[in-house]
Amino acid sequence: MELLAIFITAIFIKNFVLFYFLGICPFLGVSKKLDAAFSMGLAVTFVMTITAVVSWMINHWVLLPYNLEYLQIVSFILVIASLVQLVEMFIRKISPPLYQALGIYLPLITTNCAIMGLALLAALKNYNFIETVIFGVGSGIGFTLAIILMAGIREHLDLADVPGPLKGAGIALIVAGIMALAFSGFSGMIK
Amino acid sequence: MPTKPIGQEFLKGVWSENPIFRQLLGMCPTLAVTNAVVNGFAMGMATTFVLLFSSLVVSSIKNLIPKQVRIASYIVVIATFVTMADRFLQAFFPAISDNLGPYVPLIVVNCLILGRQEAFSSRNTVGRSLVDALGMSSGFVLGLLVLSSIREILGSGTFLGTQVMGDWFKPWTIMVLPPGAFITLGILLGLVILIEQKSKSRR
Numbered sequence: 001m002e003l004l005a006i007f008i009t010a011i012f013i014k015n016f017v018l019f020y021f022l023g024i025c026p027f028l029g030v031s032k033k034l035d036a037a038f039s040m041g042l043a044v045t046f047v048m049t050i051t052a053v054v055s056w057m058i059n060h061w062v063l064l065p066y067n068l069e070y071l072q073i074v075s076f077i078l079v080i081a082s083l084v085q086l087v088e089m090f091i092r093k094i095s096p097p098l099y100q101a102l103g104i105y106l107p108l109i110t111t112n113c114a115i116m117g118l119a120l121l122a123a124l125k126n127y128n129f130i131e132t133v134i135f136g137v138g139s140g141i142g143f144t145l146a147i148i149l150m151a152g153i154r155e156h157l158d159l160a161d162v163p164g165p166l167k168g169a170g171i172a173l174i175v176a177g178i179m180a181l182a183f184s185g186f187s188g189m190i191k
Numbered sequence: 192m193p194t195k196p197i198g199q200e201f202l203k204g205v206w207s208e209n210p211i212f213r214q215l216l217g218m219c220p221t222l223a224v225t226n227a228v229v230n231g232f233a234m235g236m237a238t239t240f241v242l243l244f245s246s247l248v249v250s251s252i253k254n255l256i257p258k259q260v261r262i263a264s265y266i267v268v269i270a271t272f273v274t275m276a277d278r279f280l281q282a283f284f285p286a287i288s289d290n291l292g293p294y295v296p297l298i299v300v301n302c303l304i305l306g307r308q309e310a311f312s313s314r315n316t317v318g319r320s321l322v323d324a325l326g327m328s329s330g331f332v333l334g335l336l337v338l339s340s341i342r343e344i345l346g347s348g349t350f351l352g353t354q355v356m357g358d359w360f361k362p363w364t365i366m367v368l369p370p371g372a373f374i375t376l377g378i379l380l381g382l383v384i385l386i387e388q389k390s391k392s393r394r
Contacts, residue, residue, distance in 0.1 A: 019369055024218040025302060070278065073296045074270040081263065113219045113300040120293040165384040169215055170377045177373030184368065 003134050005190050006127075010138030012186040016114050017146040018179055020121075023114030027147055028172055030105070037151035038144070043105040045140025047087060048118050051080055052136025055119035056129055076119045084109055114143060149179060197322055204326025210303045211334030212383040217303040220294050221335060222372040228351050231339030233287045235332035237280065237295055241272045242304050242324045242331075250312040250320035265308040266299070273299045303331060341375055342366045 016022045023044070030040045055076055063069055088106045092099045109115060118139055122132045153175055162171050195203075210216045217238070224234045248268050249256075256264045277295045280288040288295065298304065307327055312320040343349055346366030348356035356362075365371045 021219050021223040021369065021372070022297075024222065025215075028215070028218070070274060073274050073277070073299055074267065077266055077270050077299055078263070081266065113297055116300045117219075117293060117297055120296050124293055163381070165388065166377070166381040170381040170384070173373050173377030173380065177370045177377060180368075180373055181365070181370040184370065 003131065006131055006134050007138040009190060010135055011142040011145065012183060013189060015142045015146055015183055016117070016139050017143055018176065018183045020117060022117040023112050023143055026105075026109075026112055026114075027143075027150060027176070028169060031147050031150040031154055031172070034148065034151045034155060037147045039101050040105045041140075041144025041147050042101070043109060044112065044114065044143050045137070047084060047106075047109050047115055048140040048143075049133065049136045050083060050087065051115050051119055052122055052132045054079055054083060056122065056127075056132045059123050060129075072120075072123065077116060080115050080119065114139070146179070150176065153179075197319070200319060200322045201326035201329075204323065204328070204330040205333060206330070208327075209330040209334060209383075210327055211331060211338075212380060214303075214306075216306060217301045217331060219297060220301060221338065222369075222376060223294050224291055225335055225339035225342055225372060226346065226367040227290075227343050228336065228339045229287065230290050231335040232332070233280070233284070234291060234294065235328070235335045237276045237291075238298055238301065238304070238331055239325075239328035240276050241269060241298055242307060242328045243321065244272045245269045245304060245308060246312040246320040246324035247317065249308045250315060250317045253313050256313075261313065262305075262309070265305060265313075269304055269308070270299045303327065338372075338375060338379065341379075342371055346371060 010016075014020065017024065017027050026040055026044070031037050058075055058079060059072070063072060063075065084106060088099075091106075118136060122135055125135075127135055150172070154172065157171060157175070166174070204210070208214060211218075211221050220234050220238070224230045245265070245268050249265055273296060276298065277288075280291070280295060307324060311323045315323070340350065343351075344355060345363045346368075348354060348360050348362045363371070366375065
């Protein structure tokens with residue numbers, strides 16, 4: 001039950017994009033086409049899940065036992081950067097079609113604050129191992145959901161008559177605001 | 192490389208290349224911590240500290256860093272200063288540190304800082320890099336202050352914690368919640384572009 005609550009909270013209530021404001025750059029940058037947005041969401045979910053596992057191991061097996069919490073920022077960012085590289089090489093060898101789909105989005109993920117945010121938030125909330133994994137998967141799905149919805153709306157927005165200065169990023173942010181408003185309606189789901 | 196006058200190097204960060212309104216860099220902290228002016232200001236100062244010292248270090252050791260590992264080296268430099276800023280806030284301003292939560296450590300992935308190292312500090316002298324860093328962070332602080340002032344005044348009727356709106360004013364709670372951040376920034380972006388267009392057509 002507790003796990004389900006974490007999962008639902010990560011997807012709907014405390015959505016990474018619309019509540020924590022993490023991963024705004026890809027959210028605005030890669031949300032112009034629906035299929036690109038889907039691939040980006042898939043890549044982020046994938047890396048988030050692995051990051052959740054690895055960052056938990058580093059935090060609980062290395063940093064905490066030796067009182068090295070102050071190295072958290074440095075070690076997390078280095079681990080994430082090398083992890084993305086590894087994942088990229090791994091996918092290229094194992095599954096070329098998947099690599100074709102995710103290819104150009106993987107390197108972009110290194111600088112995606114959602115990944116770093118996930119590692120830090122999971123450490124901050126003191127989740128145990130299973131909870132961390134659920135949190136990682138849920139957050140990834142939440143990100144995918146938000147970016148797909150955004151891409152769907154933006155494909156239609158191309159045909160709309162938007163006032164000149166608001167074209168592009170301006171209207172995208174206002175749409176995101178309205179989406180965040182709609183998502184805040186989920187907050188009553190779990191006490 | 193053509194060298195601009197030093198004043199222009201500073202001013203470009205404040206207006207023509209303003210990180211928030213023109214380059215859309217560092218959006219996560221911009222949106223997340225601007226629900227009150229004091230939070231926005233603290234985030235601005237922390238980012239300024241990190242950007243200034245990272246630019247100082249990177250521009251002084253730029254010739255020692257091999258090209259292949261430069262990004263990783265920049266990240267280590269930045270992460271060091273972010274850790275310092277984080278520990279400092281925790282020790283001396285615990286209340287603000289609690290408010291900002293994970294967003295102080297997240298300065299490390301603020302694209303503004305890495306972007307300046309890659310685009311400017313790694314190919315300019317120490318002095319120019321510092322001026323550039325100062326200009327960019329002034330632009331960033333300015334953006335944070337504008338956004339957080341609007342949100343705090345409309346959202347809670349206060350400015351820096353003191354009541355500024357009369358009794359008749361009913362706070363727009365939405366402004367301090369996430370949707371208010373997105374909508375305010377969207378409208379501000381439109382305004383900046385409008386001002387730019389107006390001043391261009393006059394010229």
